[in-house]
Amino acid sequence: MKMPAIDLGKLPPPDAIEALDVDTLFAERIAELRAALIEENGSDEPWNAVLRADPLVKDQTVNSYRELLLRNRINEAVRAVLLATAMEGDLEQLSADFNLNRLxxxxxxxxxxxxxxxxxxxxxxxxxxxxxxxxxxxxxxxxxxxxxxxxxxxxxxxxxxxxxxxxxxxxxxxxxxxxxxxxxxxxxxxxxxxxxADITETAVSIRIEIGPGPDAASVEAKALAGLQAYVASRHAVGVTLNYDGLIGAARKADPVERVTVLAPEADVDPGVMGAVFVTDIAVEVVRV
CATH class of the missing domain: 3.30.300 (GMP Synthetase; Chain A, domain 3)
Incomplete structure (x- = not known):
């Protein structure tokens, strides 16, 4: 039985990679400094305010950024050994255990x-x-x-x-x-x-109706981006370019009143040994 390939892009973020925020690190360091002063002196007087000009505060500010860089380097090291996120030479190292070289x-x-x-x-x-x-x-x-x-x-x-x-x-x-x-x-x-593969070529033409308010150029740009992403995902062997899929992709440009597909007039099914290639995408935005 064939096991479906895992979609690496849909894996949850690894627990080993932490979210980083320099303000949080700084606040933690200041809190630890206060606690240390109180433990040693019984009080944090006369230092009881976080003033950026204070030498202790400057020291903690610098070291907070240094800690941020270090923690980020650790995050990058984790990403370097994960198939989903490894890049360039790190990815080649991960592939060496299968005696696999980059073409x-x-x-x-x-x-x-x-x-x-x-x-x-x-x-x-x-x-x-x-x-x-x-x-x-x-x-x-x-x-x-x-x-x-x-x-x-x-x-x-x-x-x-x-x-x-x-x-x-x-x-x-x-x-x-x-x-x-x-x-x-x-x-x-x-x-x-x-x-x-047998290539079936087709052009895509979309008409979008919008009401008062939305910027027509912005709607067109968003719709075009959505359509480009969709048709690229359908450029594969045995994959149909769906009429409804084109409507959904164009609706990435919300808010719109109506999306009409002028071309193609129906689903484009290339067959099991074919693929669909979109030669051109035209988007017309009309205010109604």
Missing amino acids: EGESDDAFRARRQLAPEGYAVAGPEDAYRFHALSVDATIKQVSAVKGEDNRVTVVLLSREGNGSVNAGIVAKVHEALSPLSLRPMTDALYTRS
């Missing part, structure tokens, strides 16, 4: 996703995630891999590129096929086929 030009996010799949690499490439891991390890321009199992043990590995509309050139398709072909890497019974 040329591979971003942290792409490398992180491949590192998360790395345990699947120990399996012969029969499970879908094993095919995904081995194919993603061929070239950093490969954005996504889907393994579609059909009749007669046919396995079609579908590739989506980060470049252009997502179509993968024949040279990279051939490299992936060659990498997955050795019988030491895949089941003998699998009939392997490798191909680029």
Whole structure:
């Protein structure tokens, strides 16, 4: 049974990382200083006011900032050893235990996703995630891999590129096929086929109606940002660009009266071996 991959971005913040506030640290230090003076002298007189010009206060101010920097460095050290937050060289160190190297030009996010799949690499490439891991390890321009199992043990590995509309050139398709072909890497019974995703291109046109008050330019900018994020998330193999999803993304620009999708006229389903690429997003804001 395939286990769903954990969404690292939805993990709760680790307890080892603490929230930092220099004013809190300063107040704690002043309270400790008062307590020490009272314990030693029976009173904190004549020092009983927090005056910024007081040498003791200046000392605690400086040391509060030093403590803040130290605690932040500890937070950064914790983040450096967590897969969800490690970056650059730290992420490469975390990946070394799987004998995994960063591909040329591979971003942290792409490398992180491949590192998360790395345990699947120990399996012969029969499970879908094993095919995904081995194919993603061929070239950093490969954005996504889907393994579609059909009749007669046919396995079609579908590739989506980060470049252009997502179509993968024949040279990279051939490299992936060659990498997955050795019988030491895949089941003998699998009939392997490798191909680029079929790309369905579409433009998106949205009409937004607003009432008195909201700034039209601001509404347009927010709607455009929401739509860009949504269509980017739908640029994946076998993923439909949903009509309702476009409306929801455009409504990120609240307050709006109505959102109308002028194009496309319905859901755009690319099929299990295809992907949708949005060529243009147009947003029209009308005051009613």
